[in-house]
Amino acid sequence: MKINLANIRQEYAKGGLKVSDMPDNPLPLFEKWLNEAIEAQTAEPTAVLVGTVSPEGTPSTRTVLLKALREGKFVFYTNYESRKGTHLANNPHISLSFVWHELERQVHVEGIASKVSAQESDAYFQTRxxxxxxxxxxxxxxxxxxxxxxxxxxxxxxxxxxxxxxxxRPSNWGGYEVEPLRIEFWQGRPSRLHDRFLYTFSAQDNSWKLERLAP
Ligand SMILES: Cc1cc2nc3c(=O)[nH]c(=O)nc-3n(C[C@H](O)[C@H](O)[C@H](O)COP(=O)(O)O)c2cc1C
Incomplete structure (x- = not known):
């Protein structure tokens, strides 16, 4: 490789996160960040990297577009017989990574995927x-x-x-909704001392626990 990759680095200084910025429920904050990414005209603001796990336990990722955020769930559409679809049929655990480089932000979601209703898939399909x-x-x-x-x-x-x-709509094409169990907000900071806040959902008390993570 001719270019020295080791020399490519940028300082991140566009923002910061304080614990007082973090609401009890992470979903309105996610919506705010998504809106800010759209308003800032980032490239493909709704693009999200989807991670699934094969029956053999090997992970893989691919990009899709987020098509709805409703009732606290993230919705995307795909082919149910695709590689990701066969993974999810076997293991519904999923990760969603939103990366907005222009804002020096990323959000990582982990949760459980299930198919949306046929009616919801039909309605979205007809808008395509x-x-x-x-x-x-x-x-x-x-x-x-x-x-x-x-x-x-x-x-x-x-x-x-x-x-x-x-x-x-073909029956092998439709939506997945992801119920989040873990949501991390990441904002780049100078000297690689980034701000990270992790929300973990506790089903026991039906609420989100918030922790600051080391960069
Ligand atoms: C920006 C972008 C958006 C995409 N959106 C979708 C999408 O919404 N649904 C989809 O099935 N594939 C989408 N793709 C294609 C997927 O990345 C992928 O190639 C396809 O879903 C097959 O993945 P799989 O073989 O891992 O199942 C998109 C790709 C890019 C780069």
Whole structure:
């Protein structure tokens, strides 16, 4: 490698977090940070890195877009037969990492994923552009394919089939909602002395415990 990676470093000084900034419930604060990322026009503010675990116990990640935050749950849409989908069918433990580099912030969520209702998936599916709805119907997400032509042929044939009709959501495509059990807010600070606050949900007393973590 020609570039010396060891020399690439930045000081983080855009903000700070005090315990007095931290509400009892982390979800309104998450919403505030997400809104601030949208307002600051960060690249893909709703993008989130989703971590799942295979039946063999090996972790993997990929990016999706957060499509709703409702009743304290994080909602995204995907193919239920994809790699992540087969992982979640076996083990619903999931991680969600939001990284907003422009604001020197990250939020890490860990929790339990479950499928949203068919009605909710149908409603969201119909808001997607026509071509995305067609794409969702024909893509065997995460499976090997011979070449790009194969998928383009399927796309064109399916698009012709549904022309002028309401495209039906395929049963293998839909939403997951993530019930958070652990939420960490991270704000970069100078000299790598970052601010980290961890919320852990206690089901016993139905409340969130707050701790400051070392950077
Ligand atoms: C910015 C961005 C947003 C994406 N959004 C989604 C999404 O909302 N749903 C989805 O299934 N894949 C989305 N993808 C593609 C996934 O990262 C991934 O390739 C796909 O879901 C297959 O993952 P898997 O094989 O691990 O299941 C997105 C990729 C990027 C870069």
């Amino acid at each position: 552009p026509y071509k995305s709805r067609i794409g969702a119907r024909i893509s065997p997400q995460s499976r090997p394919i011979a070449n790009r032509m194969e998928i383009m042929r399927k796309f064109v044939a399916e698009a012709a089939r549904w022309l002028g009709k309401e495209v039906e």
